[in-house]
Amino acid sequence: MAKVTKEKIKFVCSECGNDHPRWQGQCASCKAWNTLAEFKEAKLPSQQRAQAVQGGYAGTLGNVVKKMDDVSSIALDKTTTGIGELDRVLGNGLTIGSIILISGDPGAGKTTILTQLAANMSHKTTAMYCTAEESLEQFKARATERLKINYVPDQLLLMSEYIISNIMAKALESKVKFLIIDSVQALESEHSNGSAGSIGQVKGCAQELSRFAKTHGITLILVGHVTKGSDLAGPKTLEHIVDTLLHIEVNDSIIRTMRASKNRFGDVDQVGIFQMNSRGMISVDNPSKLFLSGADERAVGSAITCIRDGSRNLLLEVQSLVSQCEGEHPQRVSIGLNFNRLKMITAVLRKHGRIQLFHDVYVNLVGGLKLPDTDTSADLALAAALVSSLNDIEMSRKYCFMGEISLSGEVRPISGGVPRVNEAIKHGFEQIYIPKANYHKSMEEGNAKIIVIEHITDLLEALK
Structure with a gap:
């Protein structure tokens, strides 16, 4: 008789991402109440399990020990985005191959500024905007009629999809080097349990996309939802996976402030000021x-x-x-x-x-x-x-x-x-x-x- 393997179950805190062996009312790590949710670990096929072991989030082999001097040095390539205040917050431009997570309240301007960014990047490389929350017709109408973006037709690709394996396959097929996904809470992976937006799905999708982007040298920007308190929704692991964490604050009807709470390639004490109008998010060079x-x-x-x-x-x-x-x-x-x-x-x-x-x-x-x-x-x-x-x-x-x-x-x-x-x-x-x-x-x-x-x-x- 075949041995039945018992499915491993954990309880994960939605505030800090800490694991617990059993359910309890209060998280032992962050002390938040009623934040533990059941999480069943997905069973990956042997080939995918082997790939997952290869270097965690970075997608590189991690079973080799090297001296510091033996590690090859690489120069961090940066490119300007065409949006002055965004370049300021990122640290004098966008780092090629980095992973960025941008969050903000509904209506803060996340989709607006990323639409402008995708159009600007299409002049330099093949860019793809993948939306899992609206149709391509809606996206195009806003981008061309209201924002009136200037883009290269052959190098700006659109996709409406929420299965990450399909997104990654199309990105490789189209030789995309700049990828925006809106949003990470709407994605699903066949290798993770739960519905879209659950702790398991958000964590699993972020890990797979991180390995994919680092392995193929793709600059990846993810959009993240926020809670009622304007904190990033989802497990704390999401913040550890990405290289840069940006947040857009709404000050009044037209003023937006962008800050970086994490930046592996620049300072976190920079602030970007934008003015929202009918043409999109406009950089304010002289906020005073x-x-x-x-x-x-x-x-x-x-x-x-x-x-x-x-x-x-x-x-x-x-x-x-x-x-x-x-x-x-x-x-x-x-x-x-x-x-x-x-x-x-x-x-x-x-x-x-x-x-x-x-x-x-x-x-x-x-x-x-x-x-x-x-x-x-x-x-x-x-x-x-x-x-x-x-x-x-x-x-x-x-x-x-x-x-x-x-x-x-x-x-x-x-x-x-x-x-x-x-x-x-x-x-x-x-x-x-x-x-x-x-x-x-x-x-x-x-x-x-x-x-x-x-x-x-x-x-x-x-x-x-």
Whole structure:
């Protein structure tokens, strides 16, 4: 009687990808509740099992030990994409043969920017866009009628398929060197159990595609879905497989921000700014100009600051409205700035500035951006905007404020003071208010007047 092999079953956490031998309510690794799902390991034929052993995700033999000096060196070939901000985030261009995963909320512009990218790459090599979520007719209508892409007809191929073996076969047959698949959650592999989008299918498809792309030197871009919290959906293994992990954030109706949380071929502190319009995702080469509202030369309740987003310095406008309180308790509303920082700065102004602030206070960061809770460089600008609105002081839009305010009223230094000041000088600011500890004599080389602020009282005195 033939021996019956018992099918191996594991329970995999959908948040972190950790395996468990049996089901339990809480994941032992990430401590998330009710995230374990049953996963049956697929039984591969002997030939496919042998191929799977050959080097994991990279598709190369891994049973040979070499000295470091014996390993051949290869130069990383990079090519520009024709999309300036995308090249910035990727690290001065797209690395040939890399695997990229791009995610974002629905409507963020993933398909739009990848359609533009596929059209641009068709001028350099054979590119294929495989969509598993819409028909080819829909894709073409959007690409040609709305986006009006410029492409090489013989080198831009389209495919509507969700079985990865068919996708890989057609890519080899057509000698494709640039492949986009939208999306990885819609794919299915006959070597993995479960339906499309399940943990087993997503993990198995990503592994097979990774080996395929690395073996044949194909640049692969995968589109990934996100959860309600805008985190990448699927097992954590998906993030480990790819070389670069990009995410598109929606700031307002037209502004999009792209960041890299992982990049094996570049820095992860770069940020790309895009503007969404009827022609697609347009790179914003000068985001500071976009974020400044461009109102009158002098305004009440408005102050300009310079923040540091990744390695990029951005000039932003902080707006404030201070009005008489009509109820028993004053209102505090903050959009784009940390609410607790607003309450803290109003308390500092009452205590150390002797300012009565029993008023309704509304603050807004122009441009739809949201400062991280850890970013305190806009404190000085926020305080200046509040004082300006409270006392009806008109401030020139050629003034720039940057610095952190402590509970004692001291103005503390911020990181990257010199690059921030240089950014403000480049955009024609005449007076720049900075913490004393950030002052450097090189700042005087520009045409701007550098005003050093040690305490909150120095700011109040300068605004009189």
